[in-house]
Amino acid sequence: MRPASNKEWIYAILNHKEGYDVPFHFTFTPLALEKITQYYGENFVEKLGFPIRMNSTKSIKPLYASPSLFGDSAIDEFGVVWSVNPIDRGTPFFHPLEHLPLKDYEIASAKFNYRFEGLNEWCEKEKDNFRIIWVGDLWERAVFMRGMENILLDVAINKPFVRGLLRKLADRILETMSILFEKFDFEGIAVSDDYGAQQSLLISPTDWRELIKPFLSEIYSTAKVKGKTVFHHSCGHVIPIIRDMIEIGLDILHPIQPETMDIFYLKKEFGKDITFCGGVPTQTLLIRGTADEIKNHVKHLKNEMGRNGGYILEPGITLQADVPLQNMVAMIEEAIKGNVY
DSSP states (O other), X not given: OOOSSHHHHHHHXXXXXXXXOOOBOOOBOHHHHHHHHHHHOTTHHHHXXXXXXXXXXXXXXXXXXXXHHHTTEEEOTTSOEEEOOSSSSOOEEEOGGGTSOGGGOOOOOSOOGGGGTTHHXXXXXXXXXXXXXXXXXXXXXXXXXXXXXXXXXXXXXXXHHHHHHHHHHHHHHHHHHHHHHHHOOOSEEEEEOOOBOSSSBSSOHHHHHHHTHHHHHHHHHHHHHTTOEEEEEOOSOOHHHHHHHHHTTOOXXXXXXXXXXXXXXXXXXXXXXXXXXXXXXXXXXXXXXXXXHHHHHHHHHXXXXXXXXXXXXXXXXXXXXXXXXXXXXXXXXXXXXXXXO
């Protein structure tokens, strides 16, 4: 069963109502998007009825910067220099805070008008769907600005530096949210902030609670006061902090990678208190599996994860170019069918 509108559908799932079809969401890197667009046509998101629509504020360096426009590298608002390629978002190779003291660093303003261009039109166009806007990243941005090795060392021996940097980044996110809430109509915010490696957190749960959780709590609570749903993306193994994230107001955790966590354990342990989004294996099944294996796995996820609401089906990461077209199609076609339980 599906409600009259996609917006109602997602709210029903968030409220853990029974008897509704499992909703779905898919995102694509440029080459994967090219393949799926050639198969389904330009308006495939509309044709297939994706219930969630996502957008973000603009950046001078898009998430997927085109080599034809940027060449081999691109600099973002934070002074991070990225490699540019046609396959993925690239890799940061110049970290400004590796060379500049924090006291001399001025963070990019959230108020530039270009960041919000086109959002009014998008919000109106997608008003019948569940609209989520990405508002920024916190720890992940600190990693880009400082470099992974340096920021991990800072966590160990220079926590005041980490707090100072995260404070600047949180303030920018909060300012972005203030502008969005004042000017635009939408249902939820999304934070992108990877905390997990394949088998553990990148930092200890104790350090996460001390350094990151207070700022994340500010961001979540500011959104909740405005009646917004909170969606959080973190790759990797994050089980030790899921209860913390629920405690401070998280609604949707994404992308629950099954290669790093037992997602059925997540459903059993936390499923009454949160909605999980993700769960289709991208490191193995989607790349090397058969179409039938993928369809069967999607059915299994819908039946097990989808019981009593609280689940949105999606791959464990943005669909990459290494996923064969027939496997993308098998997953999507099975996902858009009604439930079988």
